[in-house]
Amino acid sequence: MTSIDRLISLCPPPPTAPAxxxxxxxxxxxxxxPADYKQISDTYGPGTFCGFLHLYHPHAHTPWTSLTGPMPSTIRAQLQTGHEQGAPPLPADPQDLFPMAVTDNGEHLFWVTRxxxxxxxxxxxxxxxxxxQWYTYDGNLARFLTAVLSGQETVPVFPGSLLDHGAFFTPLAPAANLPTVQPEQSSAMASSSDIRAWARDHGYEVPDRGRIPADILDAWQQANTR
Structure with a gap:
């Protein structure tokens, strides 16, 4: 039985998912x-695991959970800025960390693209x-989800109540016409300093260094994604 088969057995997917x-x-x-990510995305579609973990998906219901939307580049730029300003060490070079999921608490799950x-x-x-605080997992997404949803792996940055209602997936209707980020557009994404300046102009309290809170990133995306 493959990791995908174990995941499906543990956490049944919806009857259909967008191609x-x-x-x-x-x-x-x-x-x-990764092949396992594409298979999971084709099997489950956009949605959340345990009402908590949102995998970024090309057909996500919002731009800020879209794999091809603006959030991955924005988060990557934020990590790069923090790294250059002397933030605590990352598990890899910022350019080798690609965001591919977000939790309801604002944690992000990354591929280490090496x-x-x-x-x-x-x-x-x-x-x-x-x-x-960082957590690393020496395996692919399918193995990670299976281990976490079965209770075999505990992620310190995830809540202890994650599996209180068992393993389940909640599908979300895909949105139409989400904006996509072409490779040549990546350098044009707003820097973390731009987002901090926007936040202060709009009455948010934002730290000078480190990660920008998820609620501020969401507000910035809603205001600037058209």
Whole structure:
């Protein structure tokens, strides 16, 4: 039984999920994607695991949970800025961390994209919202989800109550016409300093250094994504 088979047995998917043109998605991102992620996305579609973990998906119901939307580049730029300003060490170079999921608490799950061009060898990392605590997992997404949803793996940055209602998936209707980020657009994404300035102009309290709180990122995305 494969990791995907175990995941499906543990956490049943919805009857149908939207089809994805993975070639177009990978061309948009400028990188290949792990086979297990594509299979999970094709099986489950956009939605949440245990009402908590939102995998970024090309057909996500909002731009800020879209794999091809603006959030991955924004978060990556934020990590890069913090790294350059002397923030505590990351588990990998900021440019090797690609955000691919977010929790309701504002934690992010990343692919560690090494070695480049070999996505099926990528491992995972997660950070705690509004802190510098990191967790790493030496395996792919399918193994991670199976281990976490079965209770075999405890993620310190996730709540202890995650499995109080068992393992379940809640599908969310895909949105139409979500904006996508082409490779040449990545450098045009707003920097963390731009987002901090916008937040202060709009009455938010935002720290000078470190991660920008998830609620402020969401507000900025809603105000600036059209």
């Amino acid at each position: 994805t043109d993975w070639l177009a998605v990978e061309q948009s991102l400028g990188m290949p994607l 070695p480049a061009g070999s996505p099926d060898e990528w491992t995972l990392a997660a950070n705690q919202a509004r802190s510098f």
